[in-house]
Amino acid sequence: MSLTRFPGFIDVHVHLREPGATNKEDFTSGSRAAVKGGFTYVLDMPNNPGAPTITPERLEEKIRLAGQKAICDVGFHYGTDGHNVNTFPTVWQNPYVYGLKAYCDHTTGELLIEDEMQLEHVFKAWNSEKPILVHGQGETLSTCIELAQTFARRLHVCHVATKEDVEVIREAKKKKQLVTAGITLHHLFLSPADVKRLGNFALVKPEIGGKEDQNILWEALQDGTIDLVESDHAPHTKKEKKRTSPPFGVPGLETTLGLLWKAVHEGKLEQADIIRLLYDNPKKIFNIPDQPATYIALDPKKPYVVGHDGYETKCGWSPFDGWELYGKAETVVLRGKTLVQAGRLV
Ligand code: DOR
Numbered sequence: 001m002s003l004t005r006f007p008g009f010i011d012v013h014v015h016l017r018e019p020g021a022t023n024k025e026d027f028t029s030g031s032r033a034a035v036k037g038g039f040t041y042v043l044d045m046p047n048n049p050g051a052p053t054i055t056p057e058r059l060e061e062k063i064r065l066a067g068q069k070a071i072c073d074v075g076f077h078y079g080t081d082g083h084n085v086n087t088f089p090t091v092w093q094n095p096y097v098y099g100l101k102a103y104c105d106h107t108t109g110e111l112l113i114e115d116e117m118q119l120e121h122v123f124k125a126w127n128s129e130k131p132i133l134v135h136g137q138g139e140t141l142s143t144c145i146e147l148a149q150t151f152a153r154r155l156h157v158c159h160v161a162t163k164e165d166v167e168v169i170r171e172a173k174k175k176k177q178l179v180t181a182g183i184t185l186h187h188l189f190l191s192p193a194d195v196k197r198l199g200n201f202a203l204v205k206p207e208i209g210g211k212e213d214q215n216i217l218w219e220a221l222q223d224g225t226i227d228l229v230e231s232d233h234a235p236h237t238k239k240e241k242k243r244t245s246p247p248f249g250v251p252g253l254e255t256t257l258g259l260l261w262k263a264v265h266e267g268k269l270e271q272a273d274i275i276r277l278l279y280d281n282p283k284k285i286f287n288i289p290d291q292p293a294t295y296i297a298l299d300p301k302k303p304y305v306v307g308h309d310g311y312e313t314k315c316g317w318s319p320f321d322g323w324e325l326y327g328k329a330e331t332v333v334l335r336g337k338t339l340v341q342a343g344r345l346v
């Protein structure tokens with residue numbers, strides 16, 4: 001087996017659920033899933049159920065918990081309900097904070113800003129180099145791009161899913177606006193047939209589009225309109241997913257890298273693209289610090305089957321269960337410490 005070394009990868013969009021829903025994930029299980037998946041740095045989202053990260057106290061609590069429990073580095077995106085703008089200046093100075101997340105369309109959790117005036121207030125108040133991350137599509141996305149332009153804010157568009165949104169982002173980039181975009185692999189890989197077969201287990205926000213959207217998303221990934229890959233790791237229990245109105249989201253930390261190698265295998269991407277999408281661009285866009293003496297090693301051509309050696313995520317399932325992917329992390333070393341050896345967490 002010939003192993004190739006890569007940098008420890010960065011996932012700028014995960015939901016580790018602690019505090020608030022540690023029955024489905026916590027900093028220990030979520031960071032183990034990250035490391036198993038080849039990531040050594042993850043950025044956690046603020047939509048914790050019942051306890052969204054919208055106050056400096058909650059942020060400090062998360063930093064403390066992650067410091068005690070996580071086996072990789074964890075940074076945070078602060079949240080906003082539109083009423084906490086007075087806390088922004090303390091928060092953006094915090095070195096553990098990498099951005100502000102604004103939920104402008106409905107999804108899991110209670111954070112949602114629908115009022116345009118309130119949104120304007122948020123963009124105006126976040127007077128920081130750190131990006132505003134937006135969950136929003138269509139009209140909402142256009143509004144956010146305009147607001148970012150007006151106030152000269154950096155904007156990162158999360159999980160782009162439609163051809164219309166790709167077009168809007170492409171236009172904004174042409175005008176040299178400070179906008180970047182991310183994409184998930186469930187939006188790229190799950191076909192309409194998969195979505196049908198998986199039912200609630202493929203229910204995510206934004207919704208997974210059809211073949212036409214997917215073709216355009218692949219193009220946008222290849223031509224650089226989309227800057228990075230984010231897992232949007234969103235664990236929910238099987239029990240919750242079986243309900244009539246289940247929560248949105250799928251886990252992704254343990255399959256993102258393998259799916260990207262599958263894309264390389266199929267000639268859709270090149271090895272250099274993986275480094276660009278999971279390391280160079282995330283690092284640059286979110287100003288992620290160096291992790292000295294940190295690397296992963298893998299064989300990009302070696303196949304493995306998702307789920308065959310179980311899951312580290314507490315939710316214990318994947319929409320890609322049984323898929324043949326490639327290039328599982330055989331070795332993960334973080335600051336000189338071996339975390340994965342021969343494909344197993346040590
Ligand atoms: O499907 C999703 N799940 N989309 C989101 O934006 C949130 C996430 C979650 O927290 O479960």
Ligand code: ZN
Nearest residue numbers: 013015045232
């Ligand atoms: Zn998310």
